[in-house]
Amino acid sequence: xxxxxxxxxQAATLRVGGLTSLTSIDFPGRLAAVVYAQGCPWRCGYCHNxxxxxxxxxxxxxxxxxxxxxxKRRGLLDGVVFSGGEPTLQTALPAxxxxxxxxxxxxALHTGGMYPERLSALLPLLDWVGLxxxxxxxxxxxxTGAPGSGxxxxxxxxxxxxxxxxxxxxxxxxxxxxxxxxxLALADALAALGVAHxxxxxxxxPGAAAWELSAAQVLALEQRFAVFxxxxx
Ligand code: SF4
Numbered sequence: 001x002x003x004x005x006x007x008x009x010q011a012a013t014l015r016v017g018g019l020t021s022l023t024s025i026d027f028p029g030r031l032a033a034v035v036y037a038q039g040c041p042w043r044c045g046y047c048h049n050x051x052x053x054x055x056x057x058x059x060x061x062x063x064x065x066x067x068x069x070x071x072k073r074r075g076l077l078d079g080v081v082f083s084g085g086e087p088t089l090q091t092a093l094p095a096x097x098x099x100x101x102x103x104x105x106x107x108a109l110h111t112g113g114m115y116p117e118r119l120s121a122l123l124p125l126l127d128w129v130g131l132x133x134x135x136x137x138x139x140x141x142x143x144t145g146a147p148g149s150g151x152x153x154x155x156x157x158x159x160x161x162x163x164x165x166x167x168x169x170x171x172x173x174x175x176x177x178x179x180x181x182x183x184l185a186l187a188d189a190l191a192a193l194g195v196a197h198x199x200x201x202x203x204x205x206p207g208a209a210a211w212e213l214s215a216a217q218v219l220a221l222e223q224r225f226a227v228f229x230x231x232x233x
Contacts, residue, residue, distance in 0.1 A: 010095035015059040017052045027108040030078035040086040043145035046205035052085035079106035088115045113156025123163040170199035176209035191224040199229040
């Protein structure tokens with residue numbers, strides 16, 4: 001089989017759990033479609049896409065259907081976002097990203113960073129990455145339900161920063177996950193590592209604690225970053 005056919009065959013195995021045909025908020029500055037990859041190895045209590053977590057759930061649509069959709073959107077969309085679930089769970093992802101780029105689209109990835117080496121291999125194929133940093137290292141396992149998850153996510157963050165690829169580092173927070181004091185320490189740790197773009201997202205999942213940050217605390221967080229985004233509600 002020719003190399004192109006092998007890559008296409010790999011991409012065709014991507015299990016797609018859903019597709020958003022148009023978004024202006026998931027890939028900064030671009031009009032994009034979002035491809036939701038099925039499956040995630042973590043189990044965050046506040047996950048907003050629980051239907052995408054089970055990797056054995058049959059695909060909602062074939063990769064060929066995604067390609068057919070994108071073919072009709074050439075010239076209308078700037079890019080394609082691979083989200084999830086956790087896209088890097090699937091070894092078909094690099095071939096799928098390459099295929100999308102070959103169609104002329106820019107590419108973005110939303111990831112929890114649980115596979116640092118896979119992320120490193122993908123970075124040359126990406127125009128933008130949204131990386132979740134779920135909390136301080138010592139809080140990770142409780143948040144994700146996955147032992148050792150924090151080391152992986154923070155390793156991914158270091159690789160992303162070293163790559164020079166445009167990014168947003170984001171943290172979903174409520175005071176029941178970890179304290180405001182720890183949140184400020186987290187911001188310090190991120191800034192010390194070289195994070196310049198950080199988004200703090202209020203967790204509104206059922207059972208989430210009430211928002212407890214004062215305006216002064218938010219300002220203190222903001223001052224640590226060149227670009228700071230606060231997403232409430
Ligand atoms: S890493 Fe993301 S997709 Fe996976 S369980 Fe956590 S919030 Fe959900």
